[in-house]
Amino acid sequence: MFYREAGQFKTSYTADMAIFPLREDRIGLAVIIVCAYALALTGNSFLLQAVMIPFLIFSLAAIGLNLLTGYTGLLSLGTGAFMGVGAYACYKLTTLFPGLNIVLCILASGFFAAAIGVVFGLPSLRIKGFYLAVATLAAQFFLQWCFIRVPWLVNYNVSGAIEAPLRTLFGIPIVGATATPETRYLVVLTMVIGLTWVASNLVHGRVGRAWMAVRDMDIAAELIGIRLLRTKLLAFAVSSYFCGVAGALLVFLWYGGAEYDVFNINQSFFILFMVIIGGLGSLIGSFMGAALIFIMPIVLGMVVPAVLNPFGLGVSAATIEHLRFMIVGALIIFFLIVEPHGLARLWQIGKQKLRVWPFPY
Amino acid sequence: MNGREMPVTVDVASLLAVENVSLSFGGVKALSDVSFDIRRGEIRAIIGPNGAGKTSMLNCINGFYHPTQGSITFNGERRRRMRPSAAAAGGIARTFQNVALFKGMSTLDNIMTGRSLKMHSGFFWQLLRHGPALKEETAHRRVVEDIIDFLEIQHIRRIPVGKLPYGLQKRVELGRALAMEPQLLLLDEPMAGMNLEEKEDMSRFILDVNQHFGTTIALIEHDMGVVMDLSDRVVVLEYGRKIADGTPQEVKRDERVVAAYLGLAHEGDQA
Structure with missing residues (x-):
């Protein structure tokens, strides 16, 4: 491997408890972040608009769901609806207070999603697992019904859709038709990095341990003095906050507008698959899952014709689409068989293997 | 030892007093009219055959079950219903039979x-x-x-x-x-499934905890050797009733305890 932890001694608990205790990991992370920002300079607007912006937004939603399902062990199928609450709340906020900074609006809209999430999280004290999933399904359908039937949410717009109005940050348009992909990408990237940092702080501290304790053995957690209801509702609140912000970003910095149908049950499943494939209870896994589920089909859409065309197999766009579905499906099954605990575990195992290489253990 | 079967009066030395506690699930009586106390700083063993109600007793003490009758006094505070998290906040910690x-x-x-x-x-x-x-x-x-x-x-x-x-x-x-x-540490079969060496280690830790930290310990254990060596006093339960209470030597000589363990008095019953 390229690096080992040899020679890096910790002399304080604070240093030992750092989230990235290894110097090389910290450098690697810094390089990744710098590269991510540098991507905006390439000016490749397809890459930014069609790949990176949605990838980051879905990663954020996956982190949100992962906090609930992966860390606290509460299965939820209401992710799409919670994202919708964020989006509609942000729309209401920014149209009611046009002077308010749009970034603040987006961050504030998460609180509405959190409040709704807490309400629908109340049954979690009594029911678990699949039954809780069904209860959150109620949230999904009820909230989606609200998005259609409450015209106040869309400011009585006859089309029933919400549209991102022009909003600027430091005089530069970041939301609306005139905002360039580069600026929107930079805003999304910064917010996703900031919120990921917050999520990582939470899961590494007292709160995260309480969540995992509830997930692993709720009776023992209770006997240690962890209040189950409070802990579970906090998980619902924080998770819904992340999903809500992701939903607001989705509409305001990616689509530019949306109807109720964006936040349907498919969206919930989409995010859930990212979490399961990426790795339950892992933040880096949320990014990996989003990459696998969202970016891989795009890559395949480009790679498949490139591979087939030289052989004179001029395949139609529809066939490529079918092939893409088949390959993605096969890869998902492959990854789940190889490592049911997700890409994050695969990543960990790989790192450990390389760490001791060339020895087997 | 039979003299101790009287309802316990709360004296200053006792950290925990269990008074006439009964617990039933529907028609099944898990505990009936059990009283004993745990003194500050001692190691108290609760023993008895399988299904005698030992774990139910611990569950009552740390608020996981609520006794149908009787009361539990911890640290001078009498209570009938208590949430597990409140018991934890009060200073009762617990380990489990199956980890x-x-x-x-x-x-x-x-x-x-x-x-x-x-x-x-x-x-x-x-x-x-x-x-x-x-x-x-x-x-x-x-x-x-x-x-x-x-x-x-x-x-x-x-x-x-x-x-x-x-x-x-x-x-x-x-x-x-x-x-x-914790002020009171409840250990539910801390040595179940261990080999001799592990048992010795665990025994040493239990004694150290008791002596160094001054923690009062209530322990359920099936290994009689361990119980007799570690504990200051022993409560014996059978079919949800207390049949003996006293020092290990007293309990060991008690006819009802011997009968309970060897099954002499209950030839007709299923153990």
């Missing part, structure tokens, strides 16, 4: 979770992991490291407990309970 650790978390995190009740830094600082949150985390980490040193489990600090062998899991569970700095 109840947080399997996905490391040894360190498991024991740190035991400090939950003592950590109070605000949610805002938790979000930032700076200032008070980090200071608190470091301070508690120091305490946890002391416990890790005490139990000699430094080498498994970072390993997820699900991967540890059974004996070590039991030890981590003891560590998690110790992290709560």
Whole structure:
């Protein structure tokens, strides 16, 4: 491997408890972040608009769901609806207070999603697992019904859709038709990095341990003095906050507008698959899952014709689409068989293997 | 020893007094009219054949079950209903018959979770992991490291407990309970399924906890050798009733105890 932890001694608990205790990991992370920002300079607007912006937004939603399902062990199928609450709340906020900074609006809209999430999280004290999933399904359908039937949410717009109005940050348009992909990408990237940092702080501290304790053995957690209801509702609140912000970003910095149908049950499943494939209870896994589920089909859409065309197999766009579905499906099954605990575990195992290489253990 | 079967009067020395506690699930009587006390600083064993109601008794003490009748006085405070988290806040810690650790978390995190009740830094600082949150985390980490040193489990600090062998899991569970700095420590079969060496280790830890930290311990155990050596006083339950109470020597000589264990008095019954 390229690096080992040899020679890096910790002399304080604070240093030992750092989230990235290894110097090389910290450098690697810094390089990744710098590269991510540098991507905006390439000016490749397809890459930014069609790949990176949605990838980051879905990663954020996956982190949100992962906090609930992966860390606290509460299965939820209401992710799409919670994202919708964020989006509609942000729309209401920014149209009611046009002077308010749009970034603040987006961050504030998460609180509405959190409040709704807490309400629908109340049954979690009594029911678990699949039954809780069904209860959150109620949230999904009820909230989606609200998005259609409450015209106040869309400011009585006859089309029933919400549209991102022009909003600027430091005089530069970041939301609306005139905002360039580069600026929107930079805003999304910064917010996703900031919120990921917050999520990582939470899961590494007292709160995260309480969540995992509830997930692993709720009776023992209770006997240690962890209040189950409070802990579970906090998980619902924080998770819904992340999903809500992701939903607001989705509409305001990616689509530019949306109807109720964006936040349907498919969206919930989409995010859930990212979490399961990426790795339950892992933040880096949320990014990996989003990459696998969202970016891989795009890559395949480009790679498949490139591979087939030289052989004179001029395949139609529809066939490529079918092939893409088949390959993605096969890869998902492959990854789940190889490592049911997700890409994050695969990543960990790989790192450990390389760490001791060339020895087997 | 039979003289002690009187309803216990709450004296200053006793940390916990169980008075006429009965517990039934539907028609099944798990405990009927059990009274005993646990004195401050002693090791109290609760023994009895399978199904005698020992674990139900512990569950009553730490608020997991609510007695149908009778009361429990802990630290001079009498109560009939109490939530488990309230019992934990009051200073009662507990280990389980079948290990109840947080399997996905490391040894360190498991024991740190035991400090939950003592950590109070605000949610805002938790979000930032700076200032008070980090200071608190470091301070508690120091305490946890002391416990890790005490139990000699430094080498498994970072390993997820699900991967540890059974004996070590039991030890981590003891560590998690110790992290709560309890006044009363309830141990439900701490040596079940251990080999001789592991039992010796565990016995040593229990004695050390009792002597160094002054923790009062109530323990359920089937290994009579261990019970007789470790405990100051023994309560014997059978079919949910108390049949004997006293020092190990007294209990060992008690006819009803001998009968309960050898099955002489209940030839017709299913043990």
